[in-house]
Amino acid sequence: MTQIQEKPPQAPSGQKGPGKYGQHRKPKSGNRKFIAAGAVIALAAVAIVVVAMQGSSVYYVTIAEFHGKQANLQNSKEVRVAGKVVPGTINRNDQTQEVSFTAVDAVDPTQTMKVVYNKIVPDTFKDDAQVVVTGTYSNGVFSANEMLAKCPSKYSSSADSN
Amino acid sequence: MNQIGYVALLVGAVMSAYAVVALSIGALRRYPQLVKSGRYAAWSVVGLVAVGVICVQYALLTSDFSLRYVVEVSSREMEWWFKIGAMWGGQEGSLLLWSLILTVCMAFLLVQTRRIQPKELGPWIIVAMCSGTAFFLTMCTLVVNVFEPIAIVPQDGKGLNPLLQNPGMMIHPPVLYTGYVSTIAAFGFAFAALASGRLDNSWVRLARRWILVSWVFLTLGNFLGGQWAYVTLGWGGYWAWDPVENAAIMPWFINTALLHSAMIQQRRGQFKVWNLSLAIIAYALSLFGTFLTRSGVLSSVHAFGESTLGPYFMIWIGLILIIGFGLVFMRLPExxxxxxxDGLLSRETSFLLNNILxxxxxxxMLxxxxxxxxxxxxxxxxxxxxxxxxxxxxxxVLLAIVFLMxxxxxxxxxxATLESLSRSFWIPASLAFAGAAILYALGMREMVGIIGFAIAIFTASTVGLDYFKGIRARRRHTEGKILPAVNSLVKRNRPRYGGLLVHLGIVIIMVVILASSIFKVNVIQVGDTRYQIDETRGVTANIGDTMIIKGFHEYRIKLDRIDAIGSPLKMRFQAYMSVTKDGKPEQPLMPAAELYxxxxxxxxxxxxxxxxLEDLYISMPxxxxxxxxDGSGNPILTDGKPVITGAAFQLWVNPLMMWSWLGLLITVLGLIIAIWPDPVPARQPATERVRSGNKETEPVGV
Known part of the structure; x- marks a missing residue:
């Protein structure tokens, strides 16, 4: 019912006994084909990852780390910064749809950063929310073009005793 | 009641540990009495977890705010079904849900292993299950405690997060968890084969139905999760590549790979090490997904707060991997x-490639x-x-997989030879090329879209052609009647024809994913200005403004008014927007925003x-x-309510979305056909089905 042909699709060169492939194939030759195919796939996979990483890799730091390492994180390069929204600092401009707020480091309350975001913030964005903003930093203001916000967790304070 | 629940879970953990020890020693030393007592202990765990869950549910339904967990996730005015669902609204309760599903699986396995062949596997499967219950019950009693009392009993609870007060909450988490948890069954069979030394193909045969069960629940869980995100979150999409979402789809990939390579082992006795490894990895990845949502190691919108559970999960996953792969290594010579x-072109290599992909x-993703x-x-x-x-x-990779399908x-x-291939594939290949040409002629210029749709046409038409040929052949025996022909065709080889349907369903879902990712419309015209909306930017409209968006149809949407409706529970802002589709008026659009x-x-x-053809999707944050x-920025109130002048909207046209449901339906239908018990072969002695290299006794092979 199925077409099982005794001839391999392509006879590898340098093989002994060309007429006997069907019955007594050297296992090595078969393995070599599979190893070669595997190597091609592995190389392609690595290449895909390297290319994809180049365009999308972005540093992820806390506000304290950001201020500490600011020199390394060149001002023009996109960076992702995590912090908390300082209560009462959220300001919204109805005309430009711009939201500005001050974020503070989750651990070190002396480390703060002014953030401007010109898109619609998620529902979870409010006072004390944990935020992760992606964007660039210049003249003391962080312009974010991506934002992830999470409500202060009900559990972190009690379950995590540090 | 609460003490009863806590003690039940604690005793459950102890009984699980006892069952692990008793069954292991009983199986190693061949003490049937010890094995029997281990099985009783496992049954008692099933009962004890049920008692624990009933106690939690009782506390939730009666609003017993002396428990901290109830205060955190529930409140008096919540609907009763959300009170039930609140059990998995937080950290502790979701661990309990895990344990519950685990014990339900264990109950099925306890029944299945009563008369299992080969019977050496029986005790070890239960060992694997009880190790799971021991771990999870320890976690949700000793590390975190769902029955923890609160010092000052409040009048009311904080209530479930409004985002979770949605029908999706009642379905998605239990379904996804069932998918996660049931991967332990395939792991259990693999572990049993390794531990008992019965390394023939029987474990794969016995685990097959479990692998399919996990597969269908993981499929449903991920699909419903995406659906829930789509209809509630308001950013117009359904998948954001968040770490937790990735963690939910990875076990699905591994499980799908296992599903396919298991067929090769059943049919040709190959891929043995690979299958055992996949079963171990699938379980480890399920645990990993559960771990990610709890550990706080990665930032994710879905995660619970940081907790002390992380290290324990790491150790547990490490143990599973070390024991699993350690056993595989020890058994390598066998x-x-x-x-x-045989050949580079063959069914086996296509399965191998499927697994590699x-x-x-x-x-x-990892x-x-x-x-x-x-x-x-x-x-x-x-x-x-x-x-x-x-x-x-x-x-x-996904496109390549669809092609391979x-x-x-x-x-x-x-x-196979190139000759036989070209004979089987010239019709689907020509259809695919024709389809690509038509799409190009219709004005589609996105290469990824054209290639993707061509591949989808190719794969769908191979399925169609296979059914067509089979039905044509069968019709000769059914006097030309079509339905009996379909019936007898499918009955001849359920796994094959069910599996083909699953392929078709997945192709349909892939087409929807492709269409909605490439051809989502985000250009909106208000007055003479055109705006482009990305995921988070909105377009501002004042009362009376008209927004125009063009997909296959042209929609003109006029913002008539926005009402503020107050109630003790929440403030609701309700928009009314009259809309015309291609010039014809339709029912108004009514997005809303609420403040709890x-x-x-x-x-x-x-x-x-x-x-x-498309979804018109609108949200108003x-x-x-x-x-x-007024001058100082405070809202001016009329009759105690703010006067609303306009709002920003997020507006998209998403093509073909509703067809994903058809894809899901076909997938599930195909799976039911594939999984349906075949009365005759099921009664065959196991020895005949094991190691069958010939096609007649083993109807496996999609």
Whole structure:
């Protein structure tokens, strides 16, 4: 019912006994084909990852780390910064749809950063929310073009005793 | 009641540990009495967890605010079904849900292993299950405690997060968890084969139905999760490549790979080490997904708060991997393949390639998901990858898999020739090229779209052709009647024809994913200005403004008014927008935004107008509602209510969305056909089915 042909699709060169492939194939030759195919796939996979990483890799730091390492994180390069929204600092401009707020480091309350975001913030964005903003930093203001916000967790304070 | 529940769970943990020890010693030393007592202990765990769950439910339904957990996730005015669902609304309760599903699986397995052949496997499967219950029950009694009392009993609870007060909450988490948890069954069979030394193909045969069960629940869980995100979150999409979402789809990939390579082992006795490894990895990845949501190691919108559970989960996953792969390594000499791979073009290699591709997808996703941790260890600075990384790496792999789905089922076993291939595939290939040409002629210029749709046509038509040929052949025996022909065709080989339907369903879902990712319309015209909306930017409209968006149809949407409706529970802003589709008036669009009074939590109520060709998707975020204000910026109130002048809207046209449901339906239908018990072969003695290399006794082979 199925077409099982005794001839391999392509006879590898340098093989002994060309007429006997069907019955007594050297296992090595078969393995070599599979190893070669595997190597091609592995190389392609690595290449895909390297290319994809180049365009999308972005540093992820806390506000304290950001201020500490600011020199390394060149001002023009996109960076992702995590912090908390300082209560009462959220300001919204109805005309430009711009939201500005001050974020503070989750651990070190002396480390703060002014953030401007010109898109619609998620529902979870409010006072004390944990935020992760992606964007660039210049003249003391962080312009974010991506934002992830999470409500202060009900559990972190009690379950995590540090 | 609460003490009873706590003690029940604690005793359950102890009984699980006892069962593990008793069954292991009983199986190793061959003490049937000890095995029997271990099985009783396992049954008692099933009962004890049920008692624990009933106690938690009782506390939730009676609003017993002396428990901290009830205060956190429930409140008096919540509907009773959300009170039930609140059990998995937080950390502790969701661990209890895990345990519950685990024990339900264990109950089935306890019944299945009563008369299992070979019977050496029986005790070890229960050992694997009880190790799971021991771990999870310890976690939710000693590390965190769902029955923890609160010092000052409040009048009312904080209530479930409004985002979770949605029908999706009642379905998605239990379904996804069932998918996660049931991967332990396949692991259990693999572990049993390794531990008992019965390394023939019987474990694969016995685990097959469990693998399919996990597969269907993981499929449903991920689909419903995406659906829930789509209809509630308001950003117009359904998948954001968040770490937790990735963690939910990775076990699905591995499980799909296992499902396919298991067929090769049943049929040809190959891939033995690989199958055992996949069963172990699938379980480890399920645990990993549960771990990610709890550990706080990665930032995710879905995660619970940081907790002390993380290290325990790490150790447990490590133990599973070490024990699993340690056993595989020890048994390596006994796991020789019964057959060799013959040709580079054959059914076996197509399955091998399928496995490699799924594995690659998981490697890509793991690498991206864990890159913050990897980079922190290697360079000292955390760095993350953005969603584009996942699209660029995983999407090509998925397209290749869809292509392979078309080739795999028709390619010959052992060795195929180019000649036989071209005979099977010239019709689907020509259809695919014709389809691509038509799309190009219709004006489609996106290469990825054209290639993707061509591949989908190719694969769908191979399925169609296979059914067509089979039905034509069968009709000769059924006097030309079609339905009996279909029936007898499917009955002849349920796994094959069910599996083909599953392929078709998946192709349909892939088409929807492709269409909605490439051809989502985000250009809106207000007055003479054109705006482009990305995921988070909105377009501002004042009362009386008209927004125009063009997909297959042209929609003109006029913002008539926005009403503020107050109630003790929440403030609701309801928009009314008259709409015309291609010039014809339609029912108005009614998106809304709410603000919950107690928690001050906003909630966006998305509005979706469904059409066979496209969804019109509109959301109105609360913070972008404009009110008339006085000089100092305070809202001017009329009759105690703010006067609303306009709002910002997020508006998209998503093509073909509703057809994903058809894809899901076909997938599930195909799976039911594939899984349906075949009365005759099921009664065959097991020995005949094991190791069958010939096609007649073993109807496996999609």
């Amino acid at each position: 796991l020789r393949s019964e057959n060799k791979l 799924f594995f690659l997808a998981v490697i890509f 690498w991206g998901t864990l890159s913050p941790l990897v980079s922190q260890i290697t360079t000292g600075v955390k760095s993350e990858v953005k969603a584009s990384y996942f699209v660029q790496t995983v999407a090509p 078309g080739i795999g089922p028709l390619i010959a076993w052992r060795r 009074t107690a928690s001050q939590q906003p909630n966006t109520v998305v509005f979706i107008r469904v059409d066979p 609360l913070q972008a509602i404009d009110t008339r204000r």
